Amino acid sequence: MYCRVNQIKYDASRKDEVIELLESQRETMMGLTGIQSVYTIEIAPGELTSIAVYDTKENFDAATPEVGKIMGGFAAFFTAPPVGNEGPTIFNF
DSSP: OEEEEEEEEBOGGGHHHHHHHHHHTHHHHHTSTTEEEEEEEEEETTEEEEEEEESOHHHHHHHHHHHHHHHHTTGGGBSSOOEEEEEEOSOOO
8 A cells, every 4th residue: 555644734724615625526536546545534623634646656656646636726724834644554453
């Protein structure tokens, strides 16, 4: 498996709008080739961690342009550029 983790800072007063936009993108995200799961976690008011799990790095790479479009839709809510990391899974259960 291959994962992307994004740290996102956003306008906390617009949380409901962020959730609505996430829900509106559910089908698009589910349609990404190789996607296994996506978790978005509120770690503090105005701060999210998003974790996307793919079956392979190849499918992760193929999904990157579409993920960029999805993330672009959230730009109006960001208070700082997202910080992302990616890599292969070395342990899971």
